Amino acid sequence: MKRVQWGVISTADIAQTQVIPxxxxxxxxxxxxxxxxxxKAKDIADRFSIPYYYDSYKKLLMNEEIEAVYIPLPNHLHKQWVIEAAMHGKHVLVEKPAALTAEETKEMVDCCRENNVKFMEAFMYQFHPQHTRVxxxxxSGEIGEIKFMRxxxxxxxxxxESNIRMNQEMGGGSIYxxxxxxxxxIRSITGSEPVRVEAFAELDPQTGIDRSAIVYMKLENGVNSVFDCSFDxxxxxxxxxxxxxxxxxxxxAYRPDVAGNVGRIYIQSDQGNRSECVNGDQYKMQINRFSQAILQGNQPSYSAENTLQNMRVIDSCYQSIESRTVVTLVKK
Incomplete structure (x- = not known):
């Protein structure tokens, strides 16, 4: 059976601990x-028995055997290397967030389309079957009409002091x-897009990044939602x-792999309380889905349009933090 030939651009921890395996x-x-x-690539290649290793990203992209690349570089480098990979004819799986802005993301997506390569943002959590079950x-109507999601x-x-997540220029911050x-x-489970966003953040006095944030979002279907994220x-x-x-x-919800790949769902309703367990290898399923799309000539199940919309909401969060106002999202 034919398999997609993968290259990894970077020796980032997420690559070594999760995606390479x-x-x-x-x-x-x-x-x-x-x-x-x-x-560093030689040591990683030796450890995982990887046939080729390179001391520059461009050298890997010049290898004609490589069909797809995984890019887990710091956020501010995503745009440059997604575009470079696309121009070398490589399909691209790039770590989340896809870029620093929706505008950057659109440039990347457009370049991939122009070069006839597939693009997908690596939101691995969504491939765990617990979310389909939710x-x-x-x-089924078991919990009635949705009114709120947190x-x-x-x-x-x-x-x-050394972590890139604290570096604003490199795309640091808890929301990113x-x-x-x-x-x-919230977007995926409710099936609805935010129309109003109001974000509050605790900014780091030294670096300016958002160490913590609380964000209220009103969805197009009328559902109220709120999320929080924090490094503290x-x-x-x-x-x-x-x-x-x-x-x-x-x-x-996002890292069931740290608990043996088991997703637990708790349901409390008028019918009583119960729970379900759902197993799934989300990182493997992500690679399988993207590889299958390449082999079958289909578009990835997680679309570039979906990635763009998620980035637009991220943009609105940072805009709200900076302006200290409610931001209205214009439907694209």
């Missing part, structure tokens, strides 16, 4: 190359890093949907 576990992908700026429960993602960030998951989850709180990764007859709580 996922490519090795995948059914439709094969890890062929890795690149770094410097000599949508099924909502559709999402939260936080962890205490250590090594702040983890709030983007909450935005995506203990690890949480949850969402809750409240309806007229009950509620659903998902306590391992």
């Amino acid at each position: 996922a490519i090795l576990r995948s059914d439709y992908g094969e890890l062929a190359a890795i690149a770094s700026r410097g000599d 949508r099924e429960i909502i559709s 999402a939260g993602f936080s962890y205490f960030l250590n090594d702040r 890093d983890i709030g983007c998951y909450c935005i995506h989850a 709180m203990s690890f949480r990764q949850e969402y809750e949907i409240v309806g007229t007859k009950g509620r659903i709580t998902v306590p391992a």
